[in-house]
Amino acid sequence: MNPNVLIKLTENDKRVIIALLFAIILLFVIIGLLGSLIVRTMKWQGKKCDTLVSDVVTNHIVKTPHQLRKYAAKKNIRHFLKQAWIPIIIILVGVATICIRNAITKDWSYDLLNYNNGTPNQGGTGIGTLLFIWDFKDPDSYTKIWGLTLLAKWPPLINEPHFSVDAIWCYVYILCMVVGGTWYVIAAQAYLARTIRAIKLSKKVFEKSLDNFDQNTPPQQPQQPQQPNNPTQLM
Amino acid sequence: MVDLLKAFGRGILYILCFPFFLVALALFAVIGLLAFLFQLIKSIIFFFTGQKFFPELPEDKELRLMREAEEAKNNPQPQPQPQPQVNNQPYQGGLLYEETYDEDDFLEEPTGEAPLPRQQASIEEVVFEEEPKEEVSPIQAPVEEKPAPIMQEVNRPEPEPTKELLHEEDSQDDFLDPFDVEEQQAEEEELEVYQPKGTTDDTYSIDEDDTDSGVNINFDDWGKR
Numbered sequence: 370m371n372p373n374v375l376i377k378l379t380e381n382d383k384r385v386i387i388a389l390l391f392a393i394i395l396l397f398v399i400i401g402l403l404g405s406l407i408v409r410t411m412k413w414q415g416k417k418c419d420t421l422v423s424d425v426v427t428n429h430i431v432k433t434p435h436q437l438r439k440y441a442a443k444k445n446i447r448h449f450l451k452q453a454w455i456p457i458i459i460i461l462v463g464v465a466t467i468c469i470r471n472a473i474t475k476d477w478s479y480d481l482l483n484y485n486n487g488t489p490n491q492g493g494t495g496i497g498t499l500l501f502i503w504d505f506k507d508p509d510s511y512t513k514i515w516g517l518t519l520l521a522k523w524p525p526l527i528n529e530p531h532f533s534v535d536a537i538w539c540y541v542y543i544l545c546m547v548v549g550g551t552w553y554v555i556a557a558q559a560y561l562a563r564t565i566r567a568i569k570l571s572k573k574v575f576e577k578s579l580d581n582f583d584q585n586t587p588p589q590q591p592q593q594p595q596q597p598n599n600p601t602q603l604m
Numbered sequence: 605m606v607d608l609l610k611a612f613g614r615g616i617l618y619i620l621c622f623p624f625f626l627v628a629l630a631l632f633a634v635i636g637l638l639a640f641l642f643q644l645i646k647s648i649i650f651f652f653t654g655q656k657f658f659p660e661l662p663e664d665k666e667l668r669l670m671r672e673a674e675e676a677k678n679n680p681q682p683q684p685q686p687q688p689q690v691n692n693q694p695y696q697g698g699l700l701y702e703e704t705y706d707e708d709d710f711l712e713e714p715t716g717e718a719p720l721p722r723q724q725a726s727i728e729e730v731v732f733e734e735e736p737k738e739e740v741s742p743i744q745a746p747v748e749e750k751p752a753p754i755m756q757e758v759n760r761p762e763p764e765p766t767k768e769l770l771h772e773e774d775s776q777d778d779f780l781d782p783f784d785v786e787e788q789q790a791e792e793e794e795l796e797v798y799q800p801k802g803t804t805d806d807t808y809s810i811d812e813d814d815t816d817s818g819v820n821i822n823f824d825d826w827g828k829r
Contacts, residue, residue, distance in 0.1 A: 397615030398608060404618030405611070425663045428670060440663050447658055449636050450643050457640060557633035564632070 414559040415566030421448060422567070426574060434571035441567035449560040456552035463545025470538035481539055484528040493533045496543045502528035 378386070421444040422437065431437045471477050484497025492498075503524040504510075512521035647657045660668070 394612055397619070398611045399615070400618055401611035401613070401615030404614055404622075424667055428667055430663050430666050430670075440661065443661060446636070446639050450640055453636055453640060457637075553636075554629070554633065557629055557636055560636055561628055561632045 411558065411562035411565070415562040417448065417559070418445065418563040418566040418570065421445065421563075422570070426570075434575050437571040437574065438567055441570070442564070445560060445563045445567065448563070449556060452556040452559065453553055456549040456556065459545050459549030460553065463542045463549065466538055466545065467542045481542070483536075486535075489527060490529050490531050492535060493531075494535045495539050496536070497528060498533045498536050499530045499540075500528065501526065501530065 418441060422431075422441050425431050425440060426437065431440055467479065471479055479494070481495045482497045483495030484493045484500065484502055486492030486494075504527045505524050507524050510520060510522050510524040511518050513519070643657075650657055650659075
């Protein structure tokens, strides 16, 4: 083996590599748990599809997988619309708030991320007034290592959260957008889950299995209704 | 440890599938938004045409008809049967009574014989608020003469007891304290018969001869009082 390729690791380097490995494993485990949570949630949301289509299926009104998928798609979109009209209205209220603000002030170049009025930690018209903001453009915070520009220190803090009356329009807008958007995404996820469930059902419900079928066993005779002993009962 | 490794493997899988999931989610969100706008336009049209926002699907309609047929089959509605008319009065318009007898329609007879149905009010009584016609029931049940009920007089002052009765009570209740007897006498004296006292209006003189022509009120004594 070429000795130039070999990397000599010190004891400290080994410790760092092991720590990084554990951190990556932990990260993947957390992502796996979160993914499992999302999958379980979607399975639970998809159960609603059973409720929507069960009556039609159990009464043998739909008879093919294609009919079931078509019917389930219609029911799913209707259920989605029933779930989504409230978040859509909330989002529209947020958008209308910003539009009204811009129409009143006649300022259509509105910066939603504005965080002060020139003086640090004072005034401001955007959501930035409620956030911690660091100055990542500060050149003193960076250094060059082997030709790469890397962050050498934590950049200076240029804004601390503070309340500004001028930014109240933006607060309403952001609140509506966050609430309505999250609600709408959950509704869309449920819609996706129901669609997946409908596709699975269309394959499963009409599935015919011959696992327990034996050709040699004689078919069972259907039971005949018992004849009444008293012939007068027929009258 | 195995679960941890499984979660680790799922984590890798989910990281690989996450972009596809996001794309699918965004696609469904956009489809839902377009469907919402489309449904909004349809709803406006349905509103002006008087239809439902979500018209009944053909499968749902078929299911509804099937259920209605089953219900009609399981619960057949009874055919109305002609009932014998008890009231012999000819129909004179207005509401007809349903000839049913409840327990309240029977009189309670102390003789133990079969109770008689209470005479129902006729249509004219109810509709036109006329006085009920007296009709003789075809069967007269023997009615015993009941003793007159003892009516409890309320607020009627009791007659003043005589002194003899008080003495008898005193003689019977010798063990009573004499102070109690005195208190009882005082209470009995307080229970006087109510007699309306004369009011100031009684002072006005009314000529008895002119009573036929109304009340004559004189104000002769007006300045004297």
